Amino acid sequence: MESNSCRWEQKTLMNELMEGMELAKQLRLNLGAKSSAETREFLLQKILSSYEKSLMILKWSGPMVQPQTQTQTQIQGVTVTVSVPPESPISVDESPRGDEFDRGTIIKEDLRDCSKKRKVLPRWTDHVRINSENGLEGPHDDGYSWRKYGQKDILGAKYPRSYYRCTFRNTQSCWATKQVQRSDDDPSVFEITYRGKHTCSQGSNPVQPPASPEKQERKLHNQNPVPQQQQQYGEQFSLQSPSNSRVNNEDLERREVVAPPFSFPSGSCGYMMGEDNFSALVLDNETFLGSFSQSFLSPATPEPNYYMASPSRMNNLAGIHNGQRSESDLPEIISANTSASNSPIPDMDFSLERVEIDTNFPFDTAGFFP
DNA sequence: CTGATTTGACCGAG
């Protein structure tokens, strides 16, 4: 199994790098051509994406060999730091309250060679630095629309913590939530903890009824220091937004109990990760990577995306976007491309993880799909 | 009017 996952990672990595090379070539061709700056930037972004994802793969496979904890990448002024705790998460999503899911089924994660305690990693943290130069104080949109449902003063923290849930929680049973907290020592840094993954169409459908950017504008001027993310199309977010981001995966839950994707509450189609997880068992990286394209496809956001669309999908996406969007929209797309999404990390994690589990779990994957 | 945010109350875990 070990070799399996290794090979898989290698293959994916190869794909990524090859794709990057391809894109670079395209870019070179475009340099001389009369292509628009947008196109070039787009290509560039895709290249960077490729590299980012490659790095991600390395990062996530890293801990298996050696407890690697942090890697940093500088991409166009965006610093992406991924922190992977020794106990790299497998991130099984759970409802915000945890009790909403049927815990009847218990999976004892037996991850032999790689990690003992990746039982449940329902959340991952994302550190985002917002530089004032990008003209956006605080906003950190990940392409999803969130609805704030609470705010709490946290002991020992200077700033309150805000709680958000997916706007489509009710309509689409999307149980993704996130917490946003401004860093004590560096107010320009926001620590965003995501929990659960989006199952709403937002994740796969880039064309969502957008909330007005002004709205955010308004909110930003509220006394609330916490970034608000309501708008989905951050028009003013361009490539050069020099925000620093750090992604930090944490395994904070020590639970042994895992609510498997297939035991999610009725009504909910389950976390996407459930699908991703298990589809990764049978489907190759193409499929798994496909999930990345979701975040890629998702509306532009000011927030850097650490996990990029799959290389092979990129072209498709590019096509799609070119077909759907005007040129002026391109920067937006690009920005979306570099925007963080909640999903990627766990996806990556899950998938890598699952590949390993694969050989241990003779699951009938078909059973995991409704 | 509708939908989002605010904010104190509530609840469960430790």
Added chain:
DNA sequence: CTCGGTCAAATCAG
């Protein structure tokens, strides 16, 4: 008990 997370009524904004 304290604390973090969520609920939900009140409020606000378009």
